[in-house]
Every structure is written in structure tokens, then in C-alpha cells.
Amino acid sequence: MADDLPDDSLFMRRALDLALLGTGYARPNPLVGCVVTHRGRIIGEGWHRQHGGPHAEVNALASVADQSLLKESRVYVTLEPCAHHGKTPPCADLLIAHGVPEVVVCNDDPFPLVAGRGNAKLRAAGARVETGLLAPEGRWLNRRFFTFHEKKRPYLVLKWAETADGFLAGRYFQPVAISGPQARLLTHQWRAEEQAILVGTRTALHDNPHLNVRDWPGPNPLRVVLDKNLCLPPAHHVLDGHQPTLFYTYRQRPDAPNRAYATLSEADDLLPQILADLWQRQVQSVLVEGGPTVLNALLNAGLWDEIRVFRSPQKLGAGVAAPRLGLSGLRSVENVGDDELFRYVNW
Numbered sequence: 001m002a003d004d005l006p007d008d009s010l011f012m013r014r015a016l017d018l019a020l021l022g023t024g025y026a027r028p029n030p031l032v033g034c035v036v037t038h039r040g041r042i043i044g045e046g047w048h049r050q051h052g053g054p055h056a057e058v059n060a061l062a063s064v065a066d067q068s069l070l071k072e073s074r075v076y077v078t079l080e081p082c083a084h085h086g087k088t089p090p091c092a093d094l095l096i097a098h099g100v101p102e103v104v105v106c107n108d109d110p111f112p113l114v115a116g117r118g119n120a121k122l123r124a125a126g127a128r129v130e131t132g133l134l135a136p137e138g139r140w141l142n143r144r145f146f147t148f149h150e151k152k153r154p155y156l157v158l159k160w161a162e163t164a165d166g167f168l169a170g171r172y173f174q175p176v177a178i179s180g181p182q183a184r185l186l187t188h189q190w191r192a193e194e195q196a197i198l199v200g201t202r203t204a205l206h207d208n209p210h211l212n213v214r215d216w217p218g219p220n221p222l223r224v225v226l227d228k229n230l231c232l233p234p235a236h237h238v239l240d241g242h243q244p245t246l247f248y249t250y251r252q253r254p255d256a257p258n259r260a261y262a263t264l265s266e267a268d269d270l271l272p273q274i275l276a277d278l279w280q281r282q283v284q285s286v287l288v289e290g291g292p293t294v295l296n297a298l299l300n301a302g303l304w305d306e307i308r309v310f311r312s313p314q315k316l317g318a319g320v321a322a323p324r325l326g327l328s329g330l331r332s333v334e335n336v337g338d339d340e341l342f343r344y345v346n347w
């Protein structure tokens, strides 16, 4: 590339930024962005907006005003172009049909129907294909998708709010508003970003949470609730049928509108069964909002990918103890209103 042209990574960063715009809507498909350049200038861009909708490459190529330039273009795409017929025709074929001579790819696709075939198809048609540009950034962008396919379980984000003296509820499970309004807003953004939200029985019972998205645009997650003995009162919010909810139980109960019941074996550990079942149901990510029994079980089993803890300045003196974490995996500490946000990453 000539010295006076912008660096390749600039265009790939733009494609990664575009990909992010599909958050919450593209799943279970990966987040993908695409930038079309001609002699170092962007002439088209697009991203995968919605599961079932056109892929990023289709949107980007369609956005180019002068289609004759595609024959001399350099296309940046954050994930290997697909080579199979899914809900839409193969993107590799589309790039070939338009005579795109150069394609730069961030990550290869782990999906078995694609894995390497998209790049191979393009090369066989005479295109120059470079792969691996900003690959770590691309894997982070699609960490839910990669974890789901590689580890055969959903990506797990553990989240709680604790007091300065290490409690997350009062005595006898008394719910307490621990974090401030900014932290709550961020929590609703996080709920919109993950496909499911999970709570233990006592949290559902004592806090009676809605587990939906408020004060932030985005889809509601699938509510996942542990209720081994089906003890939750019918008037509780998780049973209101207002959004899809999945109950894990040892009992049998027929499904109802927006309420599904999955019966687990009492002989085996609960959480591995739940994660395997969620994987079968194509759930790519779960925000675990407690309580400490669920959180500690996941932490002890090493089953987590991110932890986000709000620590408020208030003290309770006694109550339900928060999980204890060391410094291992701590990535950042930032202020969110009056609270501190500790982020841990296991990636």
C-alpha cells in the first residue's frame, strides 16, 4: 500500500465499530461490519443489523453509489465471508460476482459450515485475501459467539452490587437498593446486550425482580430462573408471562405462553446441566444477576467470562455476604456515579 494512503487497521477499526451496532439484534449470528474502500477512500459500509437480515457485506456493497468501482475496491470485513446458503446467499459469491479484487478479514469463522471455506472460495476466484488484521479486537467483539462455539456453553457475565463492607442484601434477605441511578442504567444496557438473564430461587423470591430492560433501548433477555421445587408464588413478576421465561426445575410442569419448564436430573450438578441445556437452546450469553449461591457456584467452578461489580460507599454492617474476589483478572476500576465499577475478565 502506498505511504500516503491510510493504514489498513484504520478501516478495520471502522468495520469493528460498525459491527457493534448490531449488538442485541444480530444474535445468534456474530456481529459483523464491512467497509469498502477505493484507492484509500471509503466508498461504502454496512453491518449485520438483524438476525435473518442481509449480512454486512451485502449492506456494504449495496451502499456503494458507483458500483463500477467495486472491481478496483479493497473490502474490509470483520469475519470471514460466508460460503454457505443460510438465510441469505453466500457472501463470498457476492464479492466474487462484483469482481472485488482484495479482501481483508479480521477473524476466520469458527462456524463449521464456513471455517476457511469463504476465504478459500475467494482465493480460488482470484481475489487477494489477507486474514488476521486486528484479530484480538475481533475476538473480543464477538466473544459471546466464539465462546459459544468453542466452549459449547454460553458466555457468562456475572454481575452484582455490594456495599463497602461486602454485603449484597440485608439480614434475612431483605432487599436493599445498593447501587445508584447511573449503575442501574448501565445494568439495563447490559441486560439488553445479553441473550439471557439468570437468577437463583431466593433472588426471584425475595427481590421479585422483573428482569427486563427499562430506561435503555434494546430487546428483553430470556429470563432464566432456578426453581427446583416450583415454589415461586404465581403473582411474582417472573411468572407474569410478559417476556419469555425458562424455569429449571426437578418437577414436571407443562409449558404456558412465554413460560417454559425444563426438568433436570436431581442426581447431577445443577449448573453444568443448565449450561448444557442453554447451549442446546442456542443461548449465546447469560447475564447472571445473583444471588451469591449461584454466583459462588459458578466462581468455584471457574465458569465465568466477565465479572462486573458495583461497590457503593454505603455500609450495612450485616446481611447477605457478597462473593469474595482476589485481584486475578481485574481489568479496570472506574467511577459510575457514586459507585465504583470493578471489571474482571477471564478471556
Ligand SMILES: NC(=O)c1ccc[n+]([C@@H]2O[C@H](COP(=O)([O-])OP(=O)(O)OC[C@H]3O[C@@H](n4cnc5c(N)ncnc54)[C@H](OP(=O)(O)O)[C@@H]3O)[C@@H](O)[C@H]2O)c1
Residues within 6 Å of the ligand: 159, 160, 161, 162, 167, 168, 169, 170, 172, 173, 174, 175, 176, 178, 199, 200, 201, 202, 203, 204, 206, 207, 226, 227, 228, 229, 270, 271, 289, 290, 291, 292, 293, 294, 295, 297, 320
Ligand atoms: N446486590 C445484588 O447485586 C444482588 C443480586 C442478586 C441477589 N441479591 C440478594 O441475594 C439474596 C439471595 O441470594 P442467595 O444466595 O440466598 O440465593 P440465590 O443464589 O438467588 O438462590 C439460591 C437458591 O437457588 C438454588 N441454587 C442456586 N445455585 C444452585 C446450585 N449451584 N445448585 C443447586 N441449587 C442452586 C437453590 O434453590 P433451592 O432453595 O430450591 O434449593 C438455592 O437455595 C437475596 O437477598 C437478594 O436480595 C443481591
